[in-house]
Amino acid sequence: MTYRVSNFINGETTESRSERFGAIFNPATGQQQGQVVLSTAAECDEAIAMAARAFADWSQTPPLVRARVLFRFKELMEQHRDDLARLISREHGKVFSDAQGELTRGLEVVEFACGIPHLLKGEHSLNVGRGVDSYSMMQPVGVCAGITPFNFPAMVPLWMFPVAIACGNTFILKPSEKDPSLSLRMAELLKQAGLPDGVLNVVNGDKEVVDVLLTDSRVGAVSFVGSTPIAQYIYATASAHGKRVQALGGAKNHMLVMPDADLDQAVSALMGAAYGAAGERCMAISVAVVVGDETADALVAKLSPLVVQLRVGPGLGQTPENEMGPLISREHLAKVRDYVDQGVAEGALLRVDGRGVSHGEGYFIGGSLFDEVTPDMRIYREEIFGPVLAIVRAPDYETALKLINEHEYGNGTAIFTCDGDTARDFTARVQVGMVGVNVPIPVPMAFHSFGGWKRSIFGPLNMHGPDGVRFYTRMKTVTARWPRSLRAGTEFSMPTMK
Numbered sequence: 001m002t003y004r005v006s007n008f009i010n011g012e013t014t015e016s017r018s019e020r021f022g023a024i025f026n027p028a029t030g031q032q033q034g035q036v037v038l039s040t041a042a043e044c045d046e047a048i049a050m051a052a053r054a055f056a057d058w059s060q061t062p063p064l065v066r067a068r069v070l071f072r073f074k075e076l077m078e079q080h081r082d083d084l085a086r087l088i089s090r091e092h093g094k095v096f097s098d099a100q101g102e103l104t105r106g107l108e109v110v111e112f113a114c115g116i117p118h119l120l121k122g123e124h125s126l127n128v129g130r131g132v133d134s135y136s137m138m139q140p141v142g143v144c145a146g147i148t149p150f151n152f153p154a155m156v157p158l159w160m161f162p163v164a165i166a167c168g169n170t171f172i173l174k175p176s177e178k179d180p181s182l183s184l185r186m187a188e189l190l191k192q193a194g195l196p197d198g199v200l201n202v203v204n205g206d207k208e209v210v211d212v213l214l215t216d217s218r219v220g221a222v223s224f225v226g227s228t229p230i231a232q233y234i235y236a237t238a239s240a241h242g243k244r245v246q247a248l249g250g251a252k253n254h255m256l257v258m259p260d261a262d263l264d265q266a267v268s269a270l271m272g273a274a275y276g277a278a279g280e281r282c283m284a285i286s287v288a289v290v291v292g293d294e295t296a297d298a299l300v301a302k303l304s305p306l307v308v309q310l311r312v313g314p315g316l317g318q319t320p321e322n323e324m325g326p327l328i329s330r331e332h333l334a335k336v337r338d339y340v341d342q343g344v345a346e347g348a349l350l351r352v353d354g355r356g357v358s359h360g361e362g363y364f365i366g367g368s369l370f371d372e373v374t375p376d377m378r379i380y381r382e383e384i385f386g387p388v389l390a391i392v393r394a395p396d397y398e399t400a401l402k403l404i405n406e407h408e409y410g411n412g413t414a415i416f417t418c419d420g421d422t423a424r425d426f427t428a429r430v431q432v433g434m435v436g437v438n439v440p441i442p443v444p445m446a447f448h449s450f451g452g453w454k455r456s457i458f459g460p461l462n463m464h465g466p467d468g469v470r471f472y473t474r475m476k477t478v479t480a481r482w483p484r485s486l487r488a489g490t491e492f493s494m495p496t497m498k
Contacts, residue, residue, distance in 0.1 A: 005036040005180045007043065007204055008187040010050040011197025015157035016043060022177040022441045027093030027326040028314035029363030034178045036349045039205040044172075044212040045128060047201040051143045051170035052218045053200030059140045059168040063117040066166050072193035073162075074110045077103065080189070084182065089155055089315040091179035093326040093363070094277050096316055105443065106158030112446035116166035119469050132481045138473040140168030141244070142220035145213040147228045147234065148178035148183075150328050151280045151385075157183055159450065160223045161469040169221075172201045174213060178328055180204050210429040214238045216247075221472065223463065224248065225282070227383070228409075228455050235458035246471055247458040248451060250383040251411030254404045256426065258397065258417040259295045265438065266416040267302045268328055273414075274312060274389040275367045278324050281411045283434070283441045287373075289392045289400045296393045300351060300371055307352040307367040307389075313359055326363040327386060333363040336386030340368050343379040343388075348372060354387060375403060383409070396491070397422065403420060410453030414440050433457070 005024065007014050016037035024034040058066075077084065085099035092099070122136035147159040161171045164257060175183040183202050190200050203209055213219055214237045222238040224231055227247030250434050255273065257266050271286035290296040311318075315325035327333045337355055344350050352364030365387065372389040372443040373380050380390055394400035404413055414436035415426045423437045433452035436442030444465065449461025461471040 003034040003181075005184060005204060006036060006133045007039060008184050008202040008424055009039065009043075010048045010054075010201065010202075011191055013184065013188075016225035018041075018043065022090060024178070024180070025329065026090060027328055028316070028359070028362045030330065030363060034091070034181075036177050036204050037209075038177065039203050039209050041208055041212050042204065043201050044209045045216070047172050047203045048143060048212070048216055048218050048337040050198040051172055051201055054196060055140075055170045056143055058165070058170055058196060058199050058217045061168070063120050063166070063168070063253040066168065067114045067116050069190070069194045070110055070114050070116075070162055070166060073190050074107055074114070074185070076189045076193055077107055077110070077186070080185075084154065084185065084378075084464045086316060087182055087185065088179070089325070091181055092150065092153060092315075093328060094280075094315050095322050095325050098277055098325075099315070102152055106152075106155040108446040109158050112464065113162040113166040116469075120167065120473070128479065129481075132479060134477065134479045137476045137478065138167070138469070139476055141474055142169060143172065143218050143343060144169045144221040144223070144472060145172045145174065145219050147174045147210055147213070147222070147224045147226070150178040151277070151282070152225075153179045153182040156225050157186065159225075159463045161200055163464055164221075164472045165195070167469060169472055170199045170201075172213065172219070174205060174209055176201055177204060177206060193381075208257060210234075211237070214243070214310045215241050217241070219243060221245070221249075222473075225463075231458050239267055244461075244471065245459045246451075246461055246463060248282070248463065249456050249458065251452065251456055252287060252381070252383055252407055253282075253283060253285050253412045253414075254289050254407070255285045255413070256397075256400050256404065256415045257288055257290045257295060257299060258419065258422060258471070259292050260418045261295075262418065263295075263299055263302060267306065268300060268427070269390065269414075269416065269438075269440035270303060271306055272299065275307070275324055275387045278327050278365075278386040280328065280385055281441070283387075283443055285414065285440055286388065287380065287390045287392055289394050289403055291394050291397055292395060293358070293398055296371075296391060300369075300391060304351050304369060307369045310365050310367045311449055312357050312364055314362070324367065324387060326359075327365060328363065330363055332386070333365060336365055336384060336388065339379055339382075339384045339386070339388060342372070343370050343377065346377045346379070348374075348377060348379060348390070375406075381408075389417070401426065401429060405429075408455045412436070412442055412452065414438075414442060433462075
């Protein structure tokens with residue numbers, strides 16, 4: 001063990017009073033490299049108090065001034081980009097170039113948030129009645145909280161707190177205890193960029209901390225990304241305590257491959273979308289629905305040797321760079337291996353078996369490819385969150401579309417086709433929140449909003465983009481009259497504009 005990760009409260013790194021700690025492992029070696037404090041409820045209460053105190057001044061800071069802090073933060077993040085990416089790789093395990101890509105996608109949200117003076121402009125109507133004007137104001141919610149997953153230690157927090165603080169809120173970030181260091185480093189860079197103390201706080205911990213954030217009356221909004229069971233718990237608990245909530249859950253993203261698709265393009269897309277980041281992405285493609293046996297046979301024939309040839313190994317220090325790193329933990333590795341075992345037991349055809357890939361004590365598994373998967377199998381129904389791709393054969397387009405629409409998750413999907421009519425019909429009828437046309441991972445740009453449908457999300461508003469601004473602000477509508485003299489008499493009827 002070489003380091004300890006604590007909290008960042010009211011502008012400084014604080015030593016925790018907790019006697020509980022979680023281990024931080026290097027997934028590539030399986031060795032413990034640090035520990036993270038599991039904070040007490042009292043420490044979380046202290047962070048909320050600091051954030052509530054800072055809100056009074058920060059909410060009154062002009063949006064242009066808030067944006068300038070974010071501009072400086074973005075510049076500092078870019079200056080330290082390589083060091084930040086290495087930090088991600090060491091604690092998460094993803095390959096260095098993927099960590100850099102994660103930072104880029106996160107910084108796109110910072111760029112979006114830098115435009116907050118424009119985004120907070122309200123609406124104005126002159127003369128809604130004689131001498132009466134009406135206008136709206138978008139005002140901050142207050143103290144907001146973000147609970148983020150291990151798979152994107154930079155990108156998902158950057159989906160949340162830049163928009164929140166740009167809107168005038170203060171923020172408490174509870175990162176995953178598996179890879180917490182990046183969150184503290186971002187908080188330090190924000191302070192260096194000029195963010196006042198108490199505006200962004202980082203509290204490490206487990207359910208004890210989470211439950212405080214969900215129930216404390218001073219917290220006005222909660223953002224979450226993680227599994228569906230936890231998302232549902234977050235949503236139910238925080239909503240019951242009067243908070244607005246956006247809770248993004250699990251996924252089982254399908255890619256529909258039509259007979260007229262460019263198969264080389266589809267295979268290349270599947271390789272990156274199914275096996276990139278070892279499949280630990282909420283937007284990973286884990287099911288390919290292929291229309292027609294002839295198309296499926298051709299796709300599997302092209303795909304199988306590429307899966308076998310995947311360069312699997314540590315995310316840092318390899319030349320050429322590996323294409324896929326380890327899974328996050330020993331427990332998750334065992335879970336993914338169990339899913340492969342289950343798929344074989346249920347009768348799916350295992351074309352490529354990744355269970356034989358290993359590197360020392362690291363949490364490695366190779367890419368696995370199943371064919372002839374059916375909707376009743378667990379490997380089809382459940383989110384595996386690992387490098388396992390299932391091929392489902394469909395006789396026609398309508399059957400394929402029905403499969404996607406009937407799945408309980410509706411996060412992301414894609415269609416690969418050369419036919420515009422089919423693509424147009426698919427985008428209109430598919431019951432999924434994010435759709436790609438010949439794009440395998442359709443993560444929206446920061447100026448659009450990210451979010452799924454069905455059991456992939458709980459709450460009415462998605463993340464970043466316009467929905468992010470709406471989530472982190474409350475609308476106030478003012479109707480104003482400036483009479484020249486006092487009106488005669490008292491009116492008891494419903495007021496109307498004349």
